[in-house]
Amino acid sequence: MSAPRVTWARGGEARVMSITADAIALRSTVPWPPGSRIEGTVQAEGAAIVLRMKVHSSKRDGERDFMLQGRPIDLPREARERLETWVRDKQE
Numbered sequence: 001m002s003a004p005r006v007t008w009a010r011g012g013e014a015r016v017m018s019i020t021a022d023a024i025a026l027r028s029t030v031p032w033p034p035g036s037r038i039e040g041t042v043q044a045e046g047a048a049i050v051l052r053m054k055v056h057s058s059k060r061d062g063e064r065d066f067m068l069q070g071r072p073i074d075l076p077r078e079a080r081e082r083l084e085t086w087v088r089d090k091q092e
Contacts, residue, residue, distance in 0.1 A: 003027075004044035004086045006051055014068065016042065019083050024053055024072050031058045031066040037073065044086045049079045 003015035012030035019025075032038050032055045042049040052073040061067040072080065 003090045004042050004083060006040040006042050008038060008040040010038070014040065016083060016087055017067075019072070019080065019087055021080060022071055024051075024068075024070055026068045027061060028058075028066045028068050029064065031060075032068060033058065042083065044083075047082070049075075049083065051075065051083075 003017060006014040006016060006026060006028075008014065008028075008030065012028060014026040014028035017025045017027055034055055034057055036055045037052065038055060039050065039052045042051050052075070053068075053070045054073055055068055055070040057067075057069045059067050075083075
């Protein structure tokens with residue numbers, strides 16, 4: 001199973017690497033500057049979750065990817081818990 005995939009509203013995609021109530025880490029195909037508020041849709045196991053986050057850092061990771069660190073914004077607890085489960089299951 002691969003990490004939950006995010007399709008950004010403004011183009012590009014990312015994979016959710018980790019998530020908690022206050023932090024999220026993603027590997028993205030596009031960089032976003034610190035302070036940006038970005039939105040995308042997470043697709044996993046046939047379900048879709050709208051993800052908004054505020055970017056704290058964006059660093060190049062390899063030739064084409066960027067590691068984004070930030071915090072989820074307006075993410076309901078149920079959606080966060082579902083994402084946490086998907087990420088945890090991916091790691092096992």
